Amino acid sequence: MTTLLSLAVLLLIGIAVWQISKIFELTQIQSEGYDPATSEIANDKDNNTQGNLMFAFLVFIYLLTIYSFWAWGDVLLPEAASEHGDDYDNLMLISFVLIFFVQTVTQALLHYFAYKYKGKKGQKALFYADNDKLEFIWTIIPVITLAGLILYGLYTWTNIMNIDEDDDPMVVELYAQQFNWKARYAGADNVLGDANVRLINIDEANILGVDESDPNAQDDIITTELHLPVGKQVLFKMRSQDVLHSAYMPFFRAQMNCVPGMVTQFSFTPIKTTEEMRQDPDVVAKVKKINKLRAERSKKLVADGEGALEPYEFDYLLLCNKICGKSHYNMQMKIIVESEEEYQKWLSEQRKFAESLVKS
């Protein structure tokens, strides 16, 4: 039935288009000076209408920009929760200010000229083919601006990516598989035991392929939640056992691919605990909005005889951000940033690798 209806709608739309074009044509034929040979070429009337529409389109672009910020400005990520995140957000802000300035000016010129210089019969365009000075200016301005951006960008990039081992960061492995994450803490020695997927032994519950004979491995701790102490630099070592994944931690402005056959790394220092982030006014407002939406949806669900949705509470997230198969959209891990004491307490409750093995 629906199929039939949709086909009927399509047919009707088709007929409507056909009719509209007929009407256009008839009105054209009746107009003065109609010549079928040139009737499909823009005349003064078309130039006028379309030129005005160009100006209207400029207004549309501006309004869309303003509306988007008004309606969706609050979906953007809150302030960064990592040390380098401040630099990142600054660079982003500067780039955006620049982009918006250029966008506003160039779109205005483009559409205003399209409106202002719409064609009229008898009007002649200016023969203006070249101006070396002008072209030099608008080559050199982007050069200087970009040189600044590149330098600032590379400075930030180097700061983020260069890891100083002397700082003695806490080493944590992020281990990806279709479709979940595991974290492996290095333990008291802060050295991860060797590992390779060839050493995986499901029967002994050695699911990450950690080398059972490596002394460094004995105190490693494997978990399904990522807990981090606030203010301490973490060095993540990423591994994947099957396909490409990407460890994406948007609140910390951090991301690195997990590549089978190699270990990749990324480092940052969390500066806000989960609890602090939950108090952030932006986050509070966002959570409130989300819970309102969820309450509405729950009402519907309950009416349909299903269970209501749980209220949402903010948590840091680790998402997979490289297409990895069917459940890519639900490959996530909770990140909890807490005080050193809370972290140590949690860690001490976890089983060490040597204890977690099932020996028959």
Next chain:
Amino acid sequence: MAATAHAHVDDHAHDEHHHHKETFITKYIFSQDHKMIAKQYLITGLIMGAIGIFMSILFRIQLAWPEQSFTIFEMFLGKWAPEGVMDADVYLALVTIHGTIMVFFVLTAGLSGTFSNLLIPLQIGARDMASGLLNMISYWLFFVSSVIMTLSLFVEAGPAAAGWTIYPPLSALPQAQPGSGMGMTLWLVSMAIFIASSLLGSLNYIVTVLNLRTKGMSMTRLPLTIWAFFVTAIIGVVSFPVLLSAALLLIMDRSFGTSFFLSDIFIQGEVLHYQGGSPVLFEHLFWFLGHPEVYIVLLPALGITSEIISTNARKPIFGYRAMVASILAIAFLSTIVWGHHMFISGMNPFLGSVFTFTTLLIAIPSAVKAFNYITTLWKGNLQMNPAMLFSIGLVSTFITGGLTGIILGDSALDINVHDTYFVVAHFHLVMGISALYGLFAGVYHWFPKMFQGRMMNKNLGYIHFWVTAIGAYGIFYPMHFVGMAGLPRRYYTNTYFPYFDDLADVNVVITLFAIVTAAVQLVFVYNFIHSIFYGKRGPKNPWRSNTLEWTAEVKHIHGNWDGPIPEVHRWAYDYSKPGHEDDFVPQNVPLKEGEEELNH
């Protein structure tokens, strides 16, 4: 082979009036005439485009109203949409094939194939391509690859679903997802044939432009369309073979047990034998084509726009030499920026710095182009034909989409927006929509040349443009916000993250714009088909343009010009030149006594 084909073309020059006996098959199917081949490319490209756009509507519906039942899913996806709910695997297949079809089949073959074939011989004053035979083979290889790609939609386990970038190991291991079985094999076969087609076409374009220019048509008098097609063909010849090698190595990993891209894999409870390969190597090979590909798509559109804006502004294109220089600069830079797709792939961060540097350099020639277009409009006498609207639209989306490239090309900033919807918004505007506008502009502008003087209906063209223009911004502008919110692309749904719940209404808005925009393309389809048969016949040179194609016969004859090929005496942009009565002076008009020649 090229030599004999060349001679063959010349033969035609001599017996223009008594054609070879043409059967239906040699005229319409296995034609060696560049104009017919151009039309074949266009129509195949448009059909593929319809498939690609339709797929995007299907997955946009899923994104706006996730995991709900729709009859349209049941109708088109069958067993992959049990009870009308789209399956997560088929979602990935749809985005994969949508990307593949739009990038390669529509915007590479459909755009470049159509207009390079149509315009290169006509605008440089040649009777046909250097090799009509290779040209024909090129089209038919493209056709075969299109058919294989379409057939792959019907295999048991579904088509390729690893994303259009087909990164291994996902694409290499049938255990990783159903789409990596037969569907992926067909994808690779189809693309290998496609690349062969593209290489044959590109070689032909290069040779034709270099060797078959008419008397007086020096390189500095070439219209910017030809410069763009020529340079595009060179980029294609340089970069496509690398993708072919990547595809071949992937085929070997998949079928013959080699380990080019695979190492240390444990999947479905067993360790695979692969050792020593690296998926990052594949990424390098893929993007060595993949990034130039962006410009293979974009440059022809920019060339078309240059021509159309100048003609319709009744003004010379501003800064011809700078335009040529920026095409060359973009082409050169495009081959050394591929690493900006891989900042967080695990490659050395220092390499990331190098690629940031080269990538942001591309903004300079791009900015020059944008400024030159705007200046060309200044003090013009703008004829607002549909082709002109699409060209101005292209400049607009090129700027909007291009600017966000400054963020994505910056390795530091890329960290947090990499692979989010921000990227999707960026590349759809700057290359997808822009190149599509170039395609539409070209079709409206050269329709009379393709279909023997018939013209498309302008009012339907206006409706087509305005709804598309509003729709394109309506779809992709809000999408930047979705990306800045941190939502990764290629997610079947975001409902498993309550944090993203407030994106629900943005997604609905985007989808509604997408549906309206896709629907209005039917107006174009109607206009296109209707005009082929019933379009009004316009004058021989309807847009009063300077380029040579408008001096050729309106009726399609093999050899293009009934008499001798016109000689060229000036550049293509003498519009509104002082001292001439008309506001255009075609290239074949000799210089007046004492007239100064301008070609810069």
